[in-house]
Amino acid sequence: MxxxxxxxxxxxxxxxxxxxxxxxxxxxxxxxxxxxxxxxxxxxxxxxxxxxxxxxxxxxxxxxxxxxxxxxxxxxxxxxxxxxxxxxxxxxxxxxxxxxxxxxxxxxxxxxxxxxxxxxxxxxxxxxxxxxxxxxxxxxxxxxxxxxxxxxxxxxxxVPMAAVTALQALRDKGQIEPGKKVLINGASGGVGTFAVQIAKSFGAEVTAVCSTNNVEIARSIGADYVIDYKQEDFTKKAEKYDLIIGANGNHPITAYKRVLKPNGRFVHVGGSGTQMFQTMSLGPIISMTGSRKMLGFLQRANKQDLLYVKELLEAGKVKATxxxxxxxxxxxxxxxxxxxxxxxxxxxxxxxx
Incomplete structure (x- = not known):
């Protein structure tokens, strides 16, 4: 380069x-x-x-x-x-x-x-x-x-900040479980690449959303399905998800809610300022008035979580991109x-x- x-x-x-x-x-x-x-x-x-x-x-x-x-x-x-x-x-x-x-x-x-x-x-x-x-x-x-x-x-x-962010968003806020359908929006970025791999390590079915240029990257790190957002809008598809991690993007949170299953969770990690504001202001209201949860998230440095990620790296379940x-x-x-x-x-x- x-x-x-x-x-x-x-x-x-x-x-x-x-x-x-x-x-x-x-x-x-x-x-x-x-x-x-x-x-x-x-x-x-x-x-x-x-x-x-x-x-x-x-x-x-x-x-x-x-x-x-x-x-x-x-x-x-x-x-x-x-x-x-x-x-x-x-x-x-x-x-x-x-x-x-x-x-x-x-x-x-x-x-x-x-x-x-x-x-x-x-x-x-x-x-x-x-x-x-x-x-x-x-x-x-x-x-x-x-x-x-x-x-x-x-x-x-x-590894440290991005991988621990992905882990905490998936496990602590997202309550990920084996067999759950997880969508990562922004799957080719720093947090997103780790989120795809960590979600797979939990036994989830992972759909990655990224641009055309990054489709092969998403596949190479283990995504089960890849959506090119330049070709189709996942928020308008019929597919529903148990957990959505918003690592990037500018969709209104009502669009995320539309493709969540009942009792599903959306966790905002990164994206546009408007999306962050909506998660902070509208998210609590949506969460209190229905079964779907729209959650904000702030990563915290945590040594035990970093050691957990290190074990995944050593086991070959996660790699740095x-x-x-x-x-x-x-x-x-x-x-x-x-x-x-x-x-x-x-x-x-x-x-x-």
Whole structure:
């Protein structure tokens, strides 16, 4: 794949995040992607920062790879506006983005018991300060799990947020069961590719909805049926489903309701802002006045769920689908591609090769 890269210029900024630096000490600097205001990918810069020092329950990870998720766009743009109450009202609270991380442990805090120097790990930093778009990051040991030897760092970095989102949406909100008919709208994206495979692992019959260009991807990851939304509208077909995962799309939720079985469930994971608003406002009303449930969903970082997904990966029941890999200085380009919404699986950043 050929791209015209616009390499970032390295600047220096002093970030005394974890300890006060003695000006007489020799300072060890590392590179990180940094931003100080909400906006487009153009606000991202690469700067040199003081290497973080792990606290008692933290490990220092040399980052080999990270990946992009919808949450990264929320942090960058500060949209939807309600997100700013968590991420900073007028300017970003977390100035180094990146949630998914995979790398090698370089040092451990004195109270760390789960990892040692040299361990290869991966995890989700969204509940512990973000910061994966850097050469090094200090991470609570509770946010990480050991990487399987049969996974590359890029594959591992593509997993945490998207796969756990799919698992929680299917199992916790969707109450998936063997033999149930499940439809995944947006089946070729980061969450969607994992949702198809995880639904199959539960013994469900899976219908994938995607564009013409992605039909073969959906088939290759195990979908029983594939609907090309450019050729037909599944919401106007006679087929009914026990569970629909809205990982993308712009259908009104009344259209989803129409193709749900009695006692069926729709779980909104991603899609248009209008669809999200309808799920939040109309969903509770529809759910209270009938047997069909229209549910919103917000993923939560969960180590046990990540370990569950890791077992599926090791068993060969789930595999990572990576669309594109960008170098560290191409992070703005990666964001520009990702925000178009056409990624086939995950977009990954390679940092320390």
């Amino acid at each position: 050929t791209r015209t890269a616009r390499p970032l210029t390295i600047q220096y900024v002093s970030l005394h995040i974890l300890k006060k630096v003695n000006p007489n000490e020799r300072r060890e600097l590392v590179k990180a992607i940094f931003y100080e205001k909400y906006g487009t990918p153009d606000v991202l810069t690469m700067k040199e920062v003081d290497i973080p020092q792990p606290q008692d329950h933290e490990v220092l990870v040399k980052v080999h790879a990270a990946s992009l998720n919808y949450g990264n766009l929320v942090l960058l743009k500060g949209e939807p506006f309600l997100a700013r109450f968590a991420f900073g009202l007028t300017k970003p609270k977390y100035t180094i983005p990146g949630g998914d991380v995979a790398g090698k442990v370089e040092a451990v805090g004195k109270d760390v018991t789960l990892f040692k120097t040299g361990d290869e790990v991966f995890g989700d930093l969204s509940a512990s300060g973000w910061g994966a778009f850097a050469e090094y990051v200090a991470v609570p040991e509770s946010s990480l799990v050991l990487k399987s030897s049969n996974m590359t760092f890029e594959e591992a970095a593509s 990576i669309d594109r890999t960008y170098s560290f200085d191409e992070v703005p380009e990666a964001f520009r591609y990702f925000e178009k919404g056409h990624a086939k699986g995950k977009v990954v950043i390679t940092i320390n090769q």
